[in-house]
Amino acid sequence: MKVTFEELNRFLQDQFPQGAAYGSLQKLGDGWAEMTLDVDDGHLRPGGTVSGPVMMGLADVTVYAALLSKIGLVPLAVTTNLNINFLRKPQAHTPIRAKATMLKVGRTMGVGEVFVYSEGVDEPVAHSTMTYSIPPEKYQN
Numbered sequence: 001m002k003v004t005f006e007e008l009n010r011f012l013q014d015q016f017p018q019g020a021a022y023g024s025l026q027k028l029g030d031g032w033a034e035m036t037l038d039v040d041d042g043h044l045r046p047g048g049t050v051s052g053p054v055m056m057g058l059a060d061v062t063v064y065a066a067l068l069s070k071i072g073l074v075p076l077a078v079t080t081n082l083n084i085n086f087l088r089k090p091q092a093h094t095p096i097r098a099k100a101t102m103l104k105v106g107r108t109m110g111v112g113e114v115f116v117y118s119e120g121v122d123e124p125v126a127h128s129t130m131t132y133s134i135p136p137e138k139y140q141n
């Protein structure tokens with residue numbers, strides 16, 4: 001593991017303070033991460049359900065966290081592909097939780113998957129796969 005929970009949390013707070021709107025880091029392991037988001041009125045769409053971009057944003061930053069656990073604090077690692085299936089309707093005003101796992105991390109790219117859950121419901125509300133591009137060393141800081 002290239003970074004601890006505390007180091008990554010500090011990095012996110014310093015470099016990406018607006019990221020709190022996407023979710024907050026809860027757990028970090030070697031190649032995996034969990035983040036949650038407290039759902040409020042601003043996250044809802046017509047019909048009173050959590051909007052797709054909200055779930056997608058949480059999924060994206062959770063894979064970012066899982067990737068950084070493997071490669072260290074690399075700000076310019078960027079998403080180049082994201083597929084998502086919205087599987088079930090999340091509960092309104094109930095936190096959503098994302099659990100991301102890296103499937104492969106190479107020199108130039110990382111592939112991860114993430115499940116999104118609505119708290120209190122066992123089955124996932126969304127599933128996403130993502131590819132991140134890892135910059136060459138000269139662009140890593």
Ligand SMILES: CC(C)(COP(=O)(O)OP(=O)(O)OC[C@H]1O[C@@H](n2cnc3c(N)ncnc32)[C@H](O)[C@@H]1OP(=O)(O)O)[C@@H](O)C(=O)NCCC(=O)NCCSC(=O)Cc1ccccc1
Binds near residue numbers: 019079080133135139
């Ligand atoms: C850069 C690249 C991924 C690849 O470029 P291409 O031209 O296809 O390939 P090329 O190899 O020619 O490279 C050209 C030059 O670029 C440099 N280089 C720099 N960085 C990288 C890198 N990472 N990967 C690779 N290269 C990198 C590289 O060294 C080279 O420099 P050089 O000519 O040798 O000196 C491009 O397709 C792109 O930017 N796509 C859009 C991605 C995007 O916007 N995603 C969404 C926002 S992120 C998000 O939302 C998630 C999030 C949000 C918030 C918080 C957490 C997570």
